[in-house]
C-alpha cells in the first residue's frame with residue numbers, strides 16, 4: 176500500500192510557496208510537471224491547434240482548479256494529465272516518470288495507481304451496487320480480499336454512504352452517485368484526484384456537498400485537480416489557473 180497522505184497541517188511549508196519555481200522549489204514535492212504541451216488535430220487540410228504550449232506544475236497536496244469556457248481545451252488537457260491521450264509535442268512528468276517513455280502496459284498501470292478519475296456523468300456500473308462499484312478497481316489492483324472489503328467500507332463511510340452500500344446507482348440520488356464515484360476514485364489511494372466538471376450534473380446544493388467532500392479529502396493531504404467552466408466552483412480550490420483557447424495562465428483571468 177502507498178504511504179498515507181500527510182495532513183495539511185504538516186504541510187504548512189507549502190503555504191509559503193504554493194507555486195514554487197525551478198530555482199526555488201519550496202519543500203512540497205512537485206508531482207506533476209508539463210512543459211510546452213501541445214495538441215493538434217489534423218482535419219483534412221486544416222490543422223486545429225487545441226493546446227498551444229501548456230506549462231503546468233502541481234505540488235503534492237494542492238487543490239487546483241483549471242477554469243475555462245466551453246471549447247477552451249479543458250477535457251483535452253485532462254486527457255493528457257490522466258495519460259488517456261498523448262500530446263503532439265512537449266514534456267510531461269508525473270511522479271518523476273517521463274510519460275513519453277512509458278509503454279502501453281506501464282501507462283495502464285499509472286492510470287490505475289496514480290490517478291483517481293471523476294467525471295461529470297459519474298460512469299457507475301448500473302448492475303453493480305455502490306459497494307461493488309468501489310470494489311472493482313481494488314480487484315484490478317489485486318488487493319487481498321479482507322483488506323479490500325475493509326477499504327471499500329472505509330471509503331464509502333468517508334463519503335457518507337455507510338448506509339447505502341448495497342444500493343444500485345438507480346436507487347441513489349445524483350449527489351450520492353457522485354459520492355460513490357469519488358469513493359471509487361480515492362479507494363486505491365491515487366497520487367492525484369482528477370475531476371472533470373464533477374458538479375456539472377448536480378444542482379447547486381448537491382454540488383456544494385461534493386465540494387465540501389473535496390475540501391475534506393484535500394485537508395487529509397489528497398492532491399486534487401478539478402476542471403470546470405464554473406467560476407464559483409473553481410473558487411473552492413486553493414489555486415486557479417485559467418485556460419483560454421488552448422493557452423494556460425496563472426489565476427482567474429477575470430480578476431486581472
Ligand SMILES: Nc1ncnc2c1ncn2[C@@H]1O[C@H](COP(=O)(O)OP(=O)(O)OP(=O)(O)O)[C@@H](O)[C@H]1O
Pocket residue numbers: 216218223225243244245246247248249250251252404
Ligand atoms: N478529436 C478531435 N478532433 C478535432 N478537434 C477536437 C477533437 N477533440 C477536441 N477537439 C477540439 O478541441 C477543442 C477543445 O475541446 P475540449 O473538449 O478540450 O473543450 P472543453 O474545454 O472541455 O469544452 P467543454 O467545456 O464544452 O467540455 C474544441 O474546439 C474541439 O472541437
Ligand SMILES: [Mg+2]
Pocket residue numbers: 249250251
Ligand atoms: Mg470538456
